[in-house]
């Protein structure tokens with residue numbers, strides 16, 4: 001292949017853009033060695049102008065010129081895309097899919113026998129290079145394939161490797177995680193307003209506390225329980241507040257929320273097997 005590219009994106013929406021931006025920041029390769037296709041040509045123009053990447057409206061061209069392919073279309077567009085790609089994908093390709101809920105076996109079954117597939121579940125903070133992605137290897141993916149995929153997604157945040165059967169749990173935890181945090185923050189702000197603070201001050205205090213507390217967890221490496229004990233003096237204010245959280249089964253509520261998210265993800269995935 002004389003016109004070979006380093007990496008190809010099929011579907012050039014929000015998540016593809018986040019990964020492209022991360023790869024360029026991490027100097028993964030020169031921008032013009034990234035190739036992206038999409039059905040929306042104006043979207044391709046935007047990315048070409050903004051990042052200097054190479055673009056094409058033809059998905060098979062990406063397959064022809066790239067050994068590493070990132071499938072970044074919506075899950076409901078995957079079946080049609082795989083039928084289009086089937087005649088072109090060879091076992092030399094590494095296919096990385098970020099489509100939520102689409103099982104590796106489904107992709108393997110729709111493409112050439114023996115194709116190497118890795119499934120990735122990113123989350124929305126990837127858009128700010130502060131995401132979390134879980135990666136699961138398909139039947140034919142090698143250790144080197146996994147290393148390559150980890151390098152790619154490390155450019156947009158943390159990565160963990162899991163068995164594919166745990167992907168629904170990942171969805172229930174970090175996939176949905178930002179929604180849980182947004183609800184928690186919203187409720188805390190309201191709680192501050194209820195106690196008489198202005199909404200603006202309450203928001204500033206809650207966001208600052210969230211930022212500071214997560215930094216403390218990161219910097220100290222301490223167990224969350226240890227840090228919590230340090231701010232909970234005997235008979236003090238934090239203990240009084242925590243007792244109310246225990247009464248409302250806060251911890252168990254989170255267990256149940258993550259379980260519900262996991263089960264719903266499993267249910268949705270079953271429609272694609």
Ligand SMILES: NC(=O)c1ccc[n+]([C@@H]2O[C@H](COP(=O)([O-])OP(=O)(O)OC[C@H]3O[C@@H](n4cnc5c(N)ncnc54)[C@H](OP(=O)(O)O)[C@@H]3O)[C@@H](O)[C@H]2O)c1
Pocket residue numbers: 010011012013014015016037038039040043059072073074075077080081098099100121122123124
């Ligand atoms: N965004 C997130 O935070 C997030 C988090 C976790 C996982 N994901 C996964 O990431 C994938 C992409 O999500 P996204 O938010 O980036 O979606 P998006 O912004 O809608 O991007 C998908 C792009 O692919 C295009 N497309 C559709 N069918 C195509 C085809 N056959 N060939 C080429 N391009 C095609 C779409 O065009 P049209 O708009 O015209 O259809 C759109 O421009 C999804 O599977 C999602 O499950 C996303």
